[in-house]
Amino acid sequence: MIFPENFVWGAATASYQIEGAVKEDGRGQSIWDTFSHTPGNVAGDDTGDVACDHYHRYRDDVALMRELRLAAYRFSIAWPRVQPDGSGPVNPRGIAFYDRLVDELLAAGITPYVTLYHWDLPQALEERGGWADRDTAHRFADYAEAVHARLADRVTNWATLNEPWVAAYLGYGNGVHAPGRRDAASALRSAHHLLLGHGLAARRLRPGSVMLVVNSSPVLTPAQVNDPAAVPGEADAAAVDRIHALLTRQFLDPAVYGTYPEEVLAAAERNGGTGHICDGDLDTIKAPIDLIGVNYYNPCVVEAGPGLPADAAWPGSEDVRFATADAPTTAMGWPIVPDGLSRLLVRLSQDYPQVGLMVTENGAAFDDVVENGRVHDADRVAYLDGHLREVWRAVEAGADLRGYLVWSLLDNFEWAEGYRRRFGIVHVDYATQNRTLKDSALWYSDVIARNGL
């Protein structure tokens, strides 16, 4: 299985999950600082205060990337380092960190992929309403423009948002993520304002290649998980379509076509109304993009469930039951269904044929142990191997797929799960900050060297 020439191989991380140094060089507070320091929000009451100390160890981490032959590294910028209060002049010491990181990557022959928003909203903006407030979209566009002005001489690849569904519905809907609000109407408003911020920012990121990164999953009935040919009954098919609209089309239809699925508008009508969607917004959101970034971990499994109330994170999901898949699971409890990835990529390439695709995250948490300086993470190797075979199948089926980035380079702060879940291909001993290449890292490096499996 040899991948196309120029296929991009890399790894991804995010600022709050790895950087630490939360009070250094004028960084402002983010909603994740506030949230993680509130007891009970994160497993073990872990915080990102130190994380992988990447802020101080980035040179060593880039050296590891080079050793692994990564061609690309996707990282995110902490907005509160650049604008401590979310607006106004750029903090020179904050942006200087990313200057140094970009230079280090380029010197190592690694192409930077910069994500502008991976969930660490400045706390000052949350206090003015956060993403539920329209003004945050404009603040985001200004911030994006400021970062572009500083880095675009060396950075070509930009992502506006990472996983706006998660930011809106876990942050403002069920409160599992920062800022921890629990209000369906705020979640729907936030989703719209995130999209508006994306559209405004996308227009200010030229020259450059622009992508929107979504957490997307094929939505399947339990029977379809193991039998792609299974045909669901009418009620189950309606449940599948509804959840696909709420998870994926909610973001990609406006970004690519300038339209909202009717399921999203209906959910908004029942939760606070659609008054926050102003004339012209959809034209703004439909800014030209070059790539859709796809973060895939597992399928979403649903069936019709008569009379069920909407799940707290899913306004509009009345009458849908979230089901379990008959499949092995990772340490997160997520079902391992590798061909979900090819099914998803093929569908996205059919639904949005004018935009290229990149797998911007894929990976798995397992309970790794270090033994004699090695981590034999055979489960992760099997997971990655299985999923890469499906990426290859999607390419063979005609999907315009430009690259694959493993999640994650390093074990890191896994949001509400804290440090107990390890997604890295590099093990991090948080007491010593020692890095150990897991077997999966060595295996991945070999895949990169061969450009295939």
Ligand code: IFM
């Ligand atoms: O760690 C997260 C990442 O920040 C966003 N996508 C999913 C990963 C695993 O949960």
